Amino acid sequence: MLSNITIGQYYPGSSPVHKLDPRTKILITVLYIVMLFAAAEVIGLLPGIIFFILSYIISGVPLKMIFRSLKPIIPLIVFTAVLNLFFVGNDVIFEFWIIKITGEGLRFSIFMIVRIIALIAGTSLLTYTTTPIMLTDGLESLLSPLKKLKFPVHELSMMMTIALRFIPTLIEETSKIMSAQKARGADLESGGLLKRAKALIPILIPLFVSAFRRAEELALAMESRCYHGGEGRTRLRELHFKLRDIISLLITALFLASVFVLNSL
Amino acid sequence: METIINAENISYFYDEETKKYVFKDLSLKVEKGSFVAVLGHNGSGKSTLAKHFNAILQPTEGKVYVNSMDTLDEDKLLEIRKDVGMVFQNPDNQIVATIVEDDVAFAPENLGVPHDELVIRVRDALKAVSMENFSDKAPHQLSGGQKQRVAIAGIIAMQPDCIVLDEATAMLDPKGRREVMEVVRRLNREMGITVVFITHYMEEAANADRVVVMDSGKIVLDGSPKEVFTQVETLKSIGLDVPQVTYLSYLLRGTKLELPKDILTASECADAILKLLEEKK
Structure with a gap:
């Protein structure tokens, strides 16, 4: 699925x-x-x-x-x-x-x-x-004159790329956490708006914690692969x-x- | 033999206040072109040591040299990381781009490799890990083993001298582990890339030329797989298993069967037992 x-x-x-x-x-x-x-x-x-x-x-x-x-x-x-x-x-x-x-x-x-x-x-x-990735590339290229004004164009597009990359991963993770909490008897579907919002807390907290851990590991992996900002970078997709x-x-x-x-x- | 990684009397602690050393006064040399497995329990310091090999961590005392470059030298950082690539445990957290070929291109892009060469490097790297048919797939469409092979391709595209795999197979299923192991062995044999393989699976370590066993920040054993795995008592005492076949022959030796000590594979074991039976006839 x-x-x-x-x-x-x-x-x-x-x-x-x-x-x-x-x-x-x-x-x-x-x-x-x-x-x-x-x-x-x-x-x-x-x-x-x-x-x-x-x-x-x-x-x-x-x-x-x-x-x-x-x-x-x-x-x-x-x-x-x-x-x-x-x-x-x-x-x-x-x-x-x-x-x-x-x-x-x-x-x-x-x-x-x-x-x-x-x-x-x-x-x-x-x-x-x-495709979202082409849009990101296009935006980065169109906005590149703003670099002269110290506007972080490359960083912005890197952030967008990483966000796009991790959306499916985090969706998958959310459904896993939901299953895990349901298996522990969490009730996510009944009750009023407030009760349901409260029921989301045990899902959001583990999700955030793991997102931060992922971010840290990703930063390490990027550094290991010689990432040092947008300066002097070439592109596979020109x-x-x-x-x-x-x-x-x-x-x-x-x-x-x-x-x-x-x-x- | 030329040395690629040379750790000289290094010590390291994470916490400045408690000064609790992960390891102290540790030395290790890795020869160019070799395949070294580093074995050890959680908390034995093996991953911390691995992170010293590409200057992610820097020793608090002592020096680490990569191709004779000091990892404390800030100006050499990129060159060191280009020479020693690192593959991590979680395949999901080291893929940066949304498409496989973009991700493989990430490292050489950072190094400023010109476009035409970039295309060739990406193609060759994917071929080297047998993932050339997946170049336009999204990472979440791949299995764990495939993702880890993409991560390895991303390192190969830098054309490194050495790859450090920090428990790269720990999160994979047996099939994925086999795939990764096969790729790594091929890279070592065919492309002459030095491999440092951090793991706690004995069977994987048995593939290496040299096995280094670590326990609570110290190197306990260091030698060929045969030399190391025959030390069944030492390995057991630090809570590590030996390959099942080696353990079987160890137990059989206890019953006064004259089996050789250096049995590592099932077929070796079968041959030895067969020989023994024939002698008894």
Whole structure:
């Protein structure tokens, strides 16, 4: 069961989107977010949406994955929609008891819903098509200019790598500890919220203790393998910008430009 | 023979206040290309000693030289650790990266090996431990023995002269132990890498050229496996077992059967008994 845990939400594939340099994908995602937020009217969202649909089709990520990414934010969408629907604007088009719906409110809430959906669905395409380790590498490379400002870029990406590496190990450990505590008669499933939270203590403490021990041993192992920070390190996985990266960035820029054109109409 | 690790009269204690020595005035030389097993109980000081071999710990008194470099010399630290690689007990806690080949590349990356050579080193190291088909797997998909072989590959990729395995088989099942032992023996024989194998399994120590037995911070016995394991009384007195076959022949000798003292394997034992029976006819 644990042997096929997937970290993050990577959807394996070999589409052109998967093959893009992670840095390109991160940059495109940033531009895409700008695209959505630069739009002043519903029509301004159109390039963003078209761009997103095209990317999804090219990536070959199945449709149900989009819905999966949207599921956790449904409450947020409903909340935003209701808030905007009832409390924005003055041009009432529908009135019943104390409920007033305005034309502007209706337009604005549709605008917000579309924007949030496009934002979440679009950005999750980045994590669907890029492995966590590639994302880390990409971020490290993109942030590397910050090293000049003494920002610990390498350390940050090392921490992310180690966190990713140890997630499955710690999950496995947690389930072992839970079994061990259950075997000793611990009751983890019944009772109210407070009682259940308390029941977690005998699981969390051994988990923390062992995590610290692991950290110490890992530090020793890293030192034994000549780790001495990011200075002078070479990489097995080198990132190279290719022609397709430049083309994709140019296309994204064109879409972004079209948002500004639509805004000025 | 050239010496690769030379510990000269070293003493060590963890606690500055109590000054409780783990070992005192201990000397040990490891010859280049040899396969040394260090045997001992928990608390005998064998792991502490091993950590002196790549400058993780530094002796409170005395000196440790690795390829004639003093482990107290801060500037030589990387070079010492490159020459003497270390494999630890828990396979989970020494794999750094999320993909096998990335992990094998970790040490040479730290050493600044250029990319093209890095690719070759990773491939060769994985081949040396017969894990070349697992290069793109995640560590948690591997068995204990496989993880430990990856850890060994991660050391080989540094191209060390010596590998110290600090109870590297203690957490493995019998199959994993066999796999690791086979790999280590091959590295020693085919690539000429010096091996220091810390263990408390007698059967594993029997594979070495030389067995060093430690008890409460002292070297009690030092010699070839045959020399060491024939000292059944000494080993028993410090609570260590001898290989079962050796013990069997020891007991049989007690019944006045004229078995040779240096029996280490089942087939040797069988041959000796057969010979004895034929003589009696």
